[in-house]
Amino acid sequence: MQTNFTEAQLADPDIAVANQVLRSCVHCGFCTATCPTFVLLGDELDSPRGRIYLIKDMLENDRPATAEVVRHVDRCLSCLSCMTTCPSGVNYMHLVDHARVHVERTYRRPWHDRLLRAVLAGVLTRPTRLRLALMAAAPFRRLAGHIPGRGVLAARLRALLGLAPAHLPARGAGGPGTYPASGARRGRVALLGGCAQSVLDPGINAAAIRLLTRLGIEVVVGRAPCCGALTHHMGRHDQAMADAAATIAAWDAEIGRDGGLDAIVMTTSGCGTTVKDYGFLFRNAEPALAAAAARVSALALDISEYLTRIDYAPSRPAPGVTLAYHAACSLQHGQKITVEPKALLSRAGFTVKEPAEGHLCCGSAGTYNLMQPEIAARLKARKRAAILATGASVIAAGNIGCLTQLGGDGLVAVHSIELLDWMAGGPKPAALG
Amino acid sequence: MIRQPQPKQEILARRTALLAELAPMLPPDGLITEELRLRPYETDGLSAYRQPPLAVALPETTEQVAAILRFCHRNAIRVVPRGAGTSLSGGALPMADALVIGLMRMNRILSIDYADRLAVVQAGVTNIGITNAVAAQGFFYAPDPSSQLACMIGGNVNMNSGGAHCLKYGVTANNLLGLKIVTIEGDILEIGGAHLDAAGYDWLGLLTGSEGQLAIVTEVTVRILRSPEGARAMLAAFKANAVAGACVDAIIASGIIPVALEFMDRPAIHACEAFAHAGYPLDAEAMLIIEVEGSVAEQDALLDRIRAICERFDPISLKVSNSVAESQAIWKGRKGAFGAVGRISPDYLCMDGTIPTSRLPEVLERIGAMSARYGLQVANIFHAGDGNLHPLIMFDANDPASFHKAETFGADILKLCVEVGGCLTGEHGVGVEKRDLMGVQFSETDLDQQRRIKSAFDSRWLLNPAKVFPLGPLADAGEAAVAA
Numbered sequence: 001m002q003t004n005f006t007e008a009q010l011a012d013p014d015i016a017v018a019n020q021v022l023r024s025c026v027h028c029g030f031c032t033a034t035c036p037t038f039v040l041l042g043d044e045l046d047s048p049r050g051r052i053y054l055i056k057d058m059l060e061n062d063r064p065a066t067a068e069v070v071r072h073v074d075r076c077l078s079c080l081s082c083m084t085t086c087p088s089g090v091n092y093m094h095l096v097d098h099a100r101v102h103v104e105r106t107y108r109r110p111w112h113d114r115l116l117r118a119v120l121a122g123v124l125t126r127p128t129r130l131r132l133a134l135m136a137a138a139p140f141r142r143l144a145g146h147i148p149g150r151g152v153l154a155a156r157l158r159a160l161l162g163l164a165p166a167h168l169p170a171r172g173a174g175g176p177g178t179y180p181a182s183g184a185r186r187g188r189v190a191l192l193g194g195c196a197q198s199v200l201d202p203g204i205n206a207a208a209i210r211l212l213t214r215l216g217i218e219v220v221v222g223r224a225p226c227c228g229a230l231t232h233h234m235g236r237h238d239q240a241m242a243d244a245a246a247t248i249a250a251w252d253a254e255i256g257r258d259g260g261l262d263a264i265v266m267t268t269s270g271c272g273t274t275v276k277d278y279g280f281l282f283r284n285a286e287p288a289l290a291a292a293a294a295r296v297s298a299l300a301l302d303i304s305e306y307l308t309r310i311d312y313a314p315s316r317p318a319p320g321v322t323l324a325y326h327a328a329c330s331l332q333h334g335q336k337i338t339v340e341p342k343a344l345l346s347r348a349g350f351t352v353k354e355p356a357e358g359h360l361c362c363g364s365a366g367t368y369n370l371m372q373p374e375i376a377a378r379l380k381a382r383k384r385a386a387i388l389a390t391g392a393s394v395i396a397a398g399n400i401g402c403l404t405q406l407g408g409d410g411l412v413a414v415h416s417i418e419l420l421d422w423m424a425g426g427p428k429p430a431a432l433g
Numbered sequence: 434m435i436r437q438p439q440p441k442q443e444i445l446a447r448r449t450a451l452l453a454e455l456a457p458m459l460p461p462d463g464l465i466t467e468e469l470r471l472r473p474y475e476t477d478g479l480s481a482y483r484q485p486p487l488a489v490a491l492p493e494t495t496e497q498v499a500a501i502l503r504f505c506h507r508n509a510i511r512v513v514p515r516g517a518g519t520s521l522s523g524g525a526l527p528m529a530d531a532l533v534i535g536l537m538r539m540n541r542i543l544s545i546d547y548a549d550r551l552a553v554v555q556a557g558v559t560n561i562g563i564t565n566a567v568a569a570q571g572f573f574y575a576p577d578p579s580s581q582l583a584c585m586i587g588g589n590v591n592m593n594s595g596g597a598h599c600l601k602y603g604v605t606a607n608n609l610l611g612l613k614i615v616t617i618e619g620d621i622l623e624i625g626g627a628h629l630d631a632a633g634y635d636w637l638g639l640l641t642g643s644e645g646q647l648a649i650v651t652e653v654t655v656r657i658l659r660s661p662e663g664a665r666a667m668l669a670a671f672k673a674n675a676v677a678g679a680c681v682d683a684i685i686a687s688g689i690i691p692v693a694l695e696f697m698d699r700p701a702i703h704a705c706e707a708f709a710h711a712g713y714p715l716d717a718e719a720m721l722i723i724e725v726e727g728s729v730a731e732q733d734a735l736l737d738r739i740r741a742i743c744e745r746f747d748p749i750s751l752k753v754s755n756s757v758a759e760s761q762a763i764w765k766g767r768k769g770a771f772g773a774v775g776r777i778s779p780d781y782l783c784m785d786g787t788i789p790t791s792r793l794p795e796v797l798e799r800i801g802a803m804s805a806r807y808g809l810q811v812a813n814i815f816h817a818g819d820g821n822l823h824p825l826i827m828f829d830a831n832d833p834a835s836f837h838k839a840e841t842f843g844a845d846i847l848k849l850c851v852e853v854g855g856c857l858t859g860e861h862g863v864g865v866e867k868r869d870l871m872g873v874q875f876s877e878t879d880l881d882q883q884r885r886i887k888s889a890f891d892s893r894w895l896l897n898p899a900k901v902f903p904l905g906p907l908a909d910a911g912e913a914a915v916a917a
Contacts, residue, residue: 029580033517042491
């Protein structure tokens with residue numbers, strides 16, 4: 001596609017990347033078809049092709065973001081379904097990330113929007129604060145359904161309170177530290193501790209550690225607070241880069257220690273997409289940090305990739321459980337991991353069903369369900385209906401956001417790793433009763 | 434650059450008042466008027482041509498479409514209908530004084546009748562959406578434009594779209610039973626229905642392929658077919674374009690009708706392989722995808738005969754798909770081919786002409802020679818069995834000279850198609866892209882007769898004007914052109 005940047009603009013390395021992304025788009029329109037918001041809203045402005053056009057116009061004219069542009073960019077889930085569909089290889093992720101930073105720098109949001117974003121960025125990414133906040137919110141959880149009003153404020157408040165679990169899980173195993181392999185050590189990996197996940201469901205990493213150590217892998221969980229993905233998707237560039245840099249430093253130290261790392265493993269695919277992109281994010285950083293970021297990205301693997309690599313095998317007989325595998329967008333679109341999770345679950349002895357419209361996002365999308373509750377609720381209902389149509393009552397997925405979004409009301413949502421751990425000798429996931 | 438008529442100044446002057454009157458006819462967020470938000474609607478799949486519209490309306494019902502058209506007719510506002518905006522001929526290119534009516538929100542499947550094998554769907558349902566809705570029952574909708582993932586059935590009707598599998602099943606026109614349309618006066622009409630053929634004139638035939646110039650289609654009744662027992666694709670690799678072209682002609686001449694017979698040349702093979710990882714032969718100059726279907730015995734028998742024909746053309750390799758996944762990858766590459774060319778060139782013009790298959794080797798060689806003369810690369814990807822060419826001329830839109838050369842080169846290719854006994858368009862429609870070449874194919878008398886048909890439906894030439902017919906001496910289409 002034609003672009004109109006001046007030589008001076010193109011001297012900015014970030015604009016040069018945006019230009020290259022825009023030039024690779026041929027405006028064929030394929031992306032519209034698999035974009036959840038276009039499917040729901042039927043307006044090209046709420047499709048990747050429309051957003052690309054709005055972003056192009058804003059960047060070419062070096063215009064501050066306007067309310068109209070912000071509305072349509074905010075509605076993007078960053079599910080990256082468009083990148084799976086795009087035949088031309090347009091890197092929409094890098095373009096929309098760029099746009100989000102531009103929005104954050106040039107647009108003043110309404111006060112309540114700024115407040116919500118600041119709270120989410122400051123609380124979700126800091127486990128201690130999140131734990132306190134959820135404990136404080138728990139008594140009000142039942143009120144969520146009674147908050148009146150049709151406006152976005154009321155809907156957001158309902159979504160926020162709805163997030164608070166009835167019972168906050170106790171701080172369990174899986175915190176920072178080194179977990180030695182049982183028996184002979186076959187390998188050594190770092191496991192992302194995670195921010196929100198460590199509070200909302202510490203059982204996920206506990207299962208990963210149990211399973212990996214049982215398979216002869218030493219697991220190191222670092223102290224870095226957050227990988228930066230959540231704030232990165234909100235356009236809060238400085239906070240995201242600071243958190244990511246801290247995470248990189250922690251892991252890079254482990255790479256140089258005790259025989260190095262075979263992989264950096266994530267049980268939260270939303271984080272995985274960003275960690276795998278660190279090399280790009282820090283490409284213009286000072287050389288040592290850029291090199292460390294590239295090293296970390298090169299080692300980053302989703303847990304399903306790593307388990308496939310080390311030949312996961314079950315030790316228990318098939319459980320006779322039918323699952324619906326829900327493909328998290330960050331796995332299927334962000335990291336293009338489509339085969340491994342299903343193959344592992346099948347190998348573990350589960351009967352795996354695939355819901356229709358598997359490419360469509362469930363609406364969780366990081367903090368999306370809190371910031372765009374109406375669209376998120378419609379996507380959730382659509383996804384749950386597709387899952388229920390498979391006849392399965394258990395959902396397996398590889399991302400905490402999806403699990404929180406889809407579980408409840410007759411559907412049990414469990415992280416795949418807990419199921420794999422169970423079949424390889426671990427405890428039965430509590431959620432399965 | 435394509436010439437467009439002058440916008441009607443009186444419409445531009447009354448814009449605010451007109452849009453204020455229009456808004457209540459639509460749902461709350463159904464009218465887009467801000468300049469910034471109109472920009473993404475300024476173009477379609479032919480992004481070299483751009484013009485933001487007066488406004489964009491997004492109706493949700495046929496009745497809303499009728500109300501809008503009645504209003505536009507009363508106020509002499511031009512109208513450009515739009516589906517998914519995937520047209521490669523600029524069929525949805527707006528005009529500065531035209532209201533774009535986007536049918537994307539009319540995306541419901543209204544009814545499916547398996548016993549009588551038909552489905553009634555709204556115009557904004559995607560082509561693949563119809564097949565997806567009936568696949569579980571063992572049915573499919575046959576015409577499959579490469580953009581079938583995104584393109585909408587209303588647009589398919591208006592462009593009489595084809596696709597890879599039309600070699601066996603025919604194009605859109607052969608798979609339609611009925612339409613619900615709205616005339617420019619705002620009348621809602623039903624044409625055809627749940628039966629073959631209709632009494633009286635073949636209105637369905639007239640409306641199919643009328644490029645949004647006669648009426649706006651809001652509902653479509655399509656024929657759905659039983660899916661075949663199975664299908665297998667063969668990849669045949671050759672040492673030269675002309676050799677592959679000769680092989681296509683030999684297969685068709687033998688009396689075999691494969692379900693699809695597709696051609697890709699070296700640049701296309703490489704671009705698509707990078708996208709689809711389908712195992713395309715990267716050492717070939719040209720490749721054919723030949724698909725057969727039916728029972729396993731039928732497939733085997735046909736593939737044996739086709740293999741024997743291919744052997745006569747000294748192939749580099751012949752490979753039959755072994756699994757459903759492999760076949761899907763082969764088609765993913767072919768269907769994503771135009772977009773995939775975006776990997777090797779920032780821009781392209783996608784041509785769409787049809788020639789007799791016996792002239793394929795000669796035409797491919799002449800296109801190759803033109804490519805050298807213009808200094809612009811070409812990727813050839815096309816429905817070879819139908820003789821429907823799609824040379825993609827690669828250029829750089831940031832370089833105006835390169836674009837101008839590409840346009841001239843494209844016109845030369847289409848003139849060549851007519852010269853060898855073919856025609857200007859296979860399945861993309863004339864749109865704005867081939868408008869000024871219509872004189873190569875038709876005499877002025879022919880064109881005037883066609884213009885009179887448009888005038889009969891739309892006497893003030895408000896529906897998608899300035900497409901299909903060359904502009905008249907007054908730089909306008911329509912009555913003035915007919916009169917002159």
